[in-house]
Amino acid sequence: MSERKFWNKIKNNRFYLALTGIIGAILLFFLVLYLSVPSYSFADIEPFNGDFIYNPYSEINRINYIDFRSENIDNQGIKVYEYGYALTGTRYLCLGYKEKRKIDYPFLQSVHYKQFNIDKLNKKTRLVALAHPTKGFKKGELTHLDHYRVMEVLSPNDNSLYYWDIALSNGHRANIIANTGDDFGTVFDTIKYLTATIGDNDAESVYKSLETGNSYAVAYRGSLLEVPELQSVTLHNDTLSVSVSEKAKEIRFIGQNAIVKQRLNNISEGFYQFKDDDSYIRTEIEFNNGNTLYLNPLVRHQYQYFFDLNKAKVMKGRTYLMWGVYIIVVLAFARKFFRTRVISTEPRPKGEGNGEIS
Secondary structure, eight states: OHHHHHHHHHHHOHHHHHHHHHHHHHHHHHHHHHHTSOOEEEOOOOOOOSSEEEOOOOOOOOEEEEOTTOTTGGGGTOOEEEEOOOTTOOEEEEEEESSOOOOOOOSOOOHHHHHHHHHHHHTTEEEEEEESHHHHOOTTGGGTOOSOOEEEEEETTEEOHHHHHHHHHTTOOOEEEEOOOGGGOOOTTSOEEEEEEESOSSHHHHHHHHHHTOEEEEEESSOGGGSOOEEEEEEETTEEEEEEEEEEEEEEEEEGGGEEEEEEEEEEEEEEEOOTTOSEEEEEEEOTTSOEEEEOOEEEESSSSOOOOOOEEEOHHHHHHHHHHHHHHHHHHHHHHHHHHHHHHSOOOTTTTTTOOO
16 A cells, blocks of 8 residues: 555656656666676686796886876876776776776775776776775785786875785786875975886886886985985896895895795895795885885796786676676566556556445
8 A cells, every 4th residue: 555655656746756767767877887897707816937037127227206196297298097986995097098987886896897997997098007905905806806017006195015915926917106196295204105117208118117017116205316226137047136226224035925035134236046936026125214115026937938817807608697687687677666666556446445335
């Protein structure tokens, strides 16, 4: 009885009828939006492995310090914007974009939605970076997510070094970037972050530097002029050599699962010999005043010519099956919904419900 009164009230009131239509359209939009995302198959978790070691660093002839969140970044010919509207806080920094992506999934996002966003952004963007990962990504998701090349590991409100090591430890080659942004202030003793790219300062060279890993991140206090520079990163057989322009307080070589494999103190050049169980080695160089350089990893690979494996693939069969099931469920619900509405608005036989005998 109450159900009939409800539908009659909507039917006879234009405001309620319009409101019901608007709410229905919104729900249908989000339903289609969420159900349109495919299912992914993620490769088994596997660290970097093989007899070869990839060194991303070439000859260091010029260093450019860049903040990709700076307001004047466009003046350098580098196009950057932050993508993401989700309540989960999941964001991506898009470097070298041709067109902005306007659609996102505002509520809950599984790893499949995040992977789909990365793939969509890759079609319109030169490089996709996971932005402040600790705020929008789960640790378990970083064991699976693929097809991105850059991670915003350091920023004033986020330190994602451990998240970076999770991705690396599971065989995902992600290169580091660090940004401070213009709205953080200019306090002299505050830690600031920049990305150092190696090579020419034009946009294409910067993108290529980040893409290949021929770059590093810098955390510093005071003046950027006081930050020592990276001079060389070389690999001879299985021995890694790293040198800087000034004596460092400590050089740390970090490997699988964020384990510090070796520490060297008060030197300007450090050496580390790869062990058989080292899947990757990245280097942190800290100076007496706290200034620190964070280098990209050298990773093992299986073939003579290095390339990145595809570890996330769309499961077409499962996706089509799920879409079919969703469509059937939606149609069945819609049929029941409208059938109930029609029945509730049909006139009752004379005398029904009021004690009269027909």
